[in-house]
Amino acid sequence: MAGLDKTTLTKMVCVSRSMNRREIFMDIIRQFTKQTNDYKNMSEEELGEKIKEFLKDEKYLIVMDDVWHVEDLELLKIVFPNNQNGSRVLVTTRDFEVARHADSYGKPHALRFLESQESFELLKMKVFRKQRFPAHLELMGRIIAQKCYGLPLAVLVIAGVLDKERQSCILGRSGGRKSYTNTQSRKPKLQ
Structure with a gap:
């Protein structure tokens, strides 16, 4: 549900309904470097490998905002290394199945409306x-x-x-x- 204040936590990558994996990878790379010309001609797989390189020894918080489909989540999460250092990927979604799939324990946090x-x-x-x-x-x-x-x-x-x-x-x-x-x-x- 829009307006529940999900996106005010940090800078993030907006996925949205019509996901463009290449653009999302480029958005992530822009968080690490201003020199993005070197990456424009790379394939999605190469971009994904570069993101893994940037993140492999770092502690990170990645916010994937407005993920609509489980398939999109799967295509994106492969670039985030599980380096066992407390890094996290936070997913916001309107779809309970996406949320359940994103949470490794299967218990997503549902935001509620204010009384x-x-x-x-x-x-x-x-x-x-x-x-x-x-x-x-x-x-x-x-x-x-x-x-x-x-x-x-x-x-x-x-x-x-x-x-x-x-x-x-x-x-x-x-x-x-x-x-x-x-x-x-x-x-x-x-x-």
Whole structure:
């Protein structure tokens, strides 16, 4: 499910529905070197071997984001050496079978939606930080949080917009560069 904040962990390789193995391998190589011209004419197998070389003595975290098919996972994971040094490959997917296949123990971690109260708490924390949340805004805050349908990303985006508006209001009242005026627009008459 999109919007559950799976991709904010680190830089990653996005797999997506129409996987292009060569492009993914080139994306991985770009993480190691800016000199990618040397690799443009290599086959997928050669690129895979180069990735193995880069990773063989390193501790790494590879995030493969949005893997749609078990077959795609199989075609990609062969380039990640199991060097027994704590390296990990993290896979995000919308498909339970892909997740089950990716987890060596067969117990993938399923992200959940936020409860309404959790969404509200996240909204309050992001907009007002350590300041006290104004009681007169609680009902509106709860409605906004509920409209985010438990998606943390939606809460964070809305919180960012609200925080920007709040900062504009504070600057306007304190004589800052921006001015805030309460403009209640007149409703047009229906004809």
